[in-house]
Amino acid sequence: MVNRLANVLCWLVLMVVLIVLGCQQKQVADASAYEPDVAERVVAGTYATRAIRATGGYQSWLKTKSIELDCVATFYNADGSFYLTEQHHEVCPWLDSIRISAREPQGRLVWQLSGESFRVLEANVPFGLLPTPIYARDFAEVVLNMTTAPIRFLDSRVEFDEALAPVRMEGLWYYPIEKVSRDLKPYWSQVTLYQNKDTSFVDIIWLADVEKDRYLTVRGYDYSKIDKKTLLVPTKIEIFKTNAKGVLQQRLVTIDYYSLKSTE
Secondary structure (H helix, E strand, O other): OHHHHHHHHHHHHHHHHHHHHHHHHHHHHOOOOOOOOOHHHHHHOHHHHHHHHHOOOHHHHHOOOEEEEEEEEEEEOOOOOEEEEEEEEEEEHHHOEEEEEEEEOOEEEEEEEEOOEEEEEEEOOOHHHOOOOOOHHHHHHHHHHHHOHHHHOOOOOEEEEEOOOOEEEOOEEEEEEEEEEOOOOOOOOEEEEEEEOOOOOEEEEEEEEHHHOEEEEEEEEEEEEOOOOOOEEEEEEEEEEEOOOOOEEEEEEEEEEEEEEEEO
16 A cells, blocks of 8 residues: 555656656747737837838737748859848748758758747758858748847847937938847847838848947848738848948849738
């Protein structure tokens, strides 16, 4: 009887341990995800409210699990040559994740950025053999930032500082909104999102790695609805190399999307 009771107690203890471990693992898995239940932050931050409403509204973003985008990407080299390739982008807004796949003449490539984790999932050809002027991770970073720009303001892991006065950029007025990361050493040392004063689109983002003297600007154009629904994303993206002051120096990539789908 004593042995039997002891066995039962052991099983109960084991079950409790497994449940606790399971909860802890789930928390770790969800640690890099955005928090969907953040409606109060939409109200609190006027720039977030404007950006989200301009691209379809909070509820449209909230119910969107993933966005599937097919595109033609053109990579421009400093010598004047360029390289074209077709790509598929799978963006999961609330998981802060993007998966990019491409079928190159040399083989298939698949890479993924999820939070701060970057992985090459499949590579039949090394990235270094492709005539592209931008790192694979940098490419994923800027595309993810631009396509999910409105809800990046809801990321509880960072803070944002909006300038009081707009600045003029190429004939248009923008409000600079600087991202202040709580991480000790984020991938980019500085990220500034520029919100168009007239449209409320965040269609310019500047990313800087001061330590490595690396600066990029990404721009979004031609916002369109996905699946004829209310959610809008840019159908054209350009990536530029800049100097430390944000002055454009060289166009690196043009992305033209021709198919947009979403899942709820």
